[in-house]
Amino acid sequence: MKKKLIVGNWKMNGSLAANASLVQALRAGMAEGTACGVALAVPAPYLAQIQSLCAGSRIDLAAQDVSQHEAGAFTGEVSAAMLRDFGVRYVLVGHSERRQFHGESDATVAAKAQRALAAGITPIVCVGETLAEREAGQTEAVVRRQLAAVIHANGRCISEVVVAYEPVWAIGTGKTASPAQAQEVHAALRSQLAAATAHAEAMLLLYGGSMNAANAAQLLAEQDIDGGLVGGASLKASDFLSIIAAAQSKASRS
Numbered sequence: 001m002k003k004k005l006i007v008g009n010w011k012m013n014g015s016l017a018a019n020a021s022l023v024q025a026l027r028a029g030m031a032e033g034t035a036c037g038v039a040l041a042v043p044a045p046y047l048a049q050i051q052s053l054c055a056g057s058r059i060d061l062a063a064q065d066v067s068q069h070e071a072g073a074f075t076g077e078v079s080a081a082m083l084r085d086f087g088v089r090y091v092l093v094g095h096s097e098r099r100q101f102h103g104e105s106d107a108t109v110a111a112k113a114q115r116a117l118a119a120g121i122t123p124i125v126c127v128g129e130t131l132a133e134r135e136a137g138q139t140e141a142v143v144r145r146q147l148a149a150v151i152h153a154n155g156r157c158i159s160e161v162v163v164a165y166e167p168v169w170a171i172g173t174g175k176t177a178s179p180a181q182a183q184e185v186h187a188a189l190r191s192q193l194a195a196a197t198a199h200a201e202a203m204l205l206l207y208g209g210s211m212n213a214a215n216a217a218q219l220l221a222e223q224d225i226d227g228g229l230v231g232g233a234s235l236k237a238s239d240f241l242s243i244i245a246a247a248q249s250k251a252s253r254s
């Protein structure tokens with residue numbers, strides 16, 4: 001049985017004090033034998049703090065971005081090897097806020113995924129359409145194009161990545177894709193992956209975009225939704241714990 005994966009994306013939020021109380025509350029609230037994966041994608045300066053706060057717990061460390069370059073004269077960038085030094089297990093690549101506000105192209109996102117894989121870190125590749133693209137009937141074409149770049153760059157290693165479908169219009173807006181809308185896109189992504197790898201069924205496809213304590217169970221009940229990438233609701237321990245609890249009670253097929 002495939003375990004669900006719930007990843008909190010803190011974005012540019014947090015402080016030493018706030019992080020400590022949030023992680024303590026999560027550790028205290030997570031049931032013994034938690035039967036789903038849990039990770040926190042935290043701002044880079046807090047990786048060391050969260051690594052030590054999560055030591056000995058079931059919470060994995062994730063980063064929010066990684067450089068496409070290996071090392072050298074790239075002021076402000078953080079390399080995959082540096083993330084590895086802090087025990088990072090997952091890294092988000094191609095989050096829509098990176099694509100939108102930092103000009104990341106499909107090729108850049110694919111290169112970042114490659115760097116992560118080469119360092120032994122699992123990239124969580126984010127794809128998703130804007131409202132205008134959805135209204136123009138281009139949803140599937142957009143997410144397929146975004147994923148195709150990563151498949152092309154990574155060949156057979158593609159089975160090592162996690163994919164997160166995050167409709168841009170649902171991020172931080174309180175508008176969630178309906179379970180049926182999300183499932184439809186997830187099924188399309190799964191079939192695209194199946195054409196590239198024999199392991200597509202075992203891969204984790206997360207949904208993100210205003211997932212919260214109230215809607216998580218329904219979304220996670222869909223056949224191809226293997227977890228969540230949670231922004232706003234991951235900053236409140238009680239909300240994030242409810243989402244984790246919802247994930248535990250659902251098991252994906254295969």
Ligand code: PGA
Binds near residue numbers: 170172208
């Ligand atoms: P949200 O963000 O849950 O606040 O909509 C999700 C994300 O951007 O990963």
